[in-house]
Amino acid sequence: MEVDWTTFALEIINFLILVWILKRFFYHPVLDVIARRRAGIEKEMADAKAVEEKAQALEQQYENRLADWEKEREGARAKLGEEISREREHQMAAVAAAVEAERERNRVLDERHRQELRRTAEEQALAQGAAFSARVLSRLADAGLDERIVETMVADLQRLTLEQRQTLATSAAEAGVKMHIVTARPLRDAAQARLSAAMTEVLQRALPQEYAIDESLIGGVRVTIGPWVLHANLSDDLQFFAGGVRRAS
Amino acid sequence: MESAVVVFHLGPLAITATVVTTWGIMLLLGLAAWFATRRLSLDPGPLQTLVEGIVSAMDNAIRGMLPQRSQMLLPFIGTLWIYVLVANLTGLIPGLSSPTASLSVTAGLALLVFLSVHWYGVRSEGFVGYLRHYLRPSPILLPFHLISEVSRTVALAVRLFGNVMSLELAALLVLLVAGLLVPVPLLMLHVIEAVVQAYIFGVLALVYISGAMQSQQTVSDSNEEGGT
The missing domain is CATH 1.20.5 (Single alpha-helices involved in coiled-coils or other helix-helix interfaces)
Incomplete structure (x- = not known):
């Protein structure tokens, strides 16, 4: 070592x-x-x-x-x-x-x-x-009722105003105008005379008259003068009544 | 069993078989190192994994004692481990003798460890600072420090030399007395002893060096604590 x-x-x-x-x-x-x-x-x-x-x-x-x-x-x-x-x-x-x-x-x-x-x-x-x-x-309705209605119409014509009378007279003054009178039954002469006289007074002239019968009027008269129609019968009054009631309602 | 067989002369120098064996080991390790590291990549193969494992194991062992100085000590301590291990195992090869079975080799290695302790100590804290630790904790301990330096170096050399030489001698004696296969268990013991002695030699060197470096570090730390 x-x-x-x-x-x-x-x-x-x-x-x-x-x-x-x-x-x-x-x-x-x-x-x-x-x-x-x-x-x-x-x-x-x-x-x-x-x-x-x-x-x-x-x-x-x-x-x-x-x-x-x-x-x-x-x-x-x-x-x-x-x-x-x-x-x-x-x-x-x-x-x-x-x-x-x-x-x-x-x-x-x-x-x-x-x-x-x-x-x-x-x-x-x-x-x-x-x-x-x-x-x-x-x-x-009968002839007596017709005459009473005519008397009533004559009384109403006498109560027309001057203007209404003038309007009817103007229409009646046109040439060829006739007055058509329709009744339910033949009207007696006295009633016809009173109606004619009253219309002549209102129209201020005498128009030719034509009478006719229409039983549907029931009673009374319908007068047509040119364009104007004067209703004085039960049928038209009933219609007026019905129409008036309808309008009123 | 001192091997003083001179193989050849190189001028005035007598080159012994131990030196030639050491050169062979150096050549072998150099070639192995070149072969193992010639194609290193970030995606390691089995050989690179083994090599990195060896280096990492040595680095971690050093880092366990000196965490901040492992890179500096790895070449010296790692080479001690590798060389001593290979030199120890060389004796298993028929016709060759372990270089570490020569006191000249172990004494040289011990001397290197002795010098490296002072070298790393001086590098760590400077010459005066390093020498000052011999006076601590008391100047009275200076002779004991000096004796310790010499005795542990001698012990380092003699321990390795004695273990390896005795193993080879025991194996030779058993081979002479008992026959061919009987020494095989003894050779297996040789392998274990070679590994253990290499590890002990390297670890002791590491302990000595780290003791020198850490003693300075401890003194520095205590001074810093006293200053604060």
Whole structure:
């Protein structure tokens, strides 16, 4: 167990050379590739973290935007609700007005229909009344009634106003005008004379006279002078009565 | 079992078989390093994974003791581990003897460890600052520090030399006495012993160096704490 100094020195040199060799060809390349890989991993981690932060920022932005959208949507929904409510109230008012108008129209139509029915019923009643009266009066009418009616007519002619007399006279003054006298029964001469005298006085002239018989008059006389017709008979009076009642209703 | 077989002379230098074996180991390791690192990529294959695993394991072991100085110590400590391991295992090859079975080799390595302790200590805190730690905690301990420096270096050399030499001698004796296959378990023990001794040698060197560097760091920290 002795030390060979040459070997001792050479071993020191050899080991130092080996340290250099391994440092140059082994440790440095391996540590370098490990460092590069670690740097790449750290870079990827940093990139991933940056991407994550960016994603989180985008997520936050997206959530904010969603919140804004939600708020806008709520506002729009509220506004739409108000508009719908307002439009519904407007439509309901329009519908109510239309219903009221339709109800009023129906009420008017109904009222008119009732009036029409009542008028028809009245007309029918009047017609029936007139027919009944005509039948009764036709059984009661005779020559005496005709003469009393003529006397009444003569009295009425005497009470005509001056204007009415002038109007009849003007019509009678036209050329070719005749006086047509229609009676229910033949009128006796005395009655004819009183009627003719009264008409001559009113017309201020004597017109040619034509007598005719019409039993539908029931009783009395109808005198036609040009465009004017003087009614003094029961048939016309009944019609006048019925027409007057109808007009009055 | 000191091997002083001179293979050839290089001028006045007598080149022994131990030196030639060491050159062979250097050539082998150099070629292996070149082969393993010639196509390194960021996407490692099986060989690169193995190589990176070895380097990372050594780096992590150093980083466990000196977290800030692993890059600086890795070439020296790592080469100690690799060289001592390969040199120990060389004795398993018939016709070759382990260089570490030579006291000249282990003494040289121990001397390198001795020098590296002071080298890294001085690099860490400066010459005066490093020498000052021999006076701490008390100047009375200076002789003990000096004795410790020498004795642990001698122990480092003799421990490795004694273990490897004794294993080879035991294997030779068993082979001579018992026959061909009987020494096989002893050779397997040789493998384990080679790994253990390489690890112990490197770790002790690391402990010595880190002790020198951390003692300065501890003093600096205590001074900073006292200043604040």
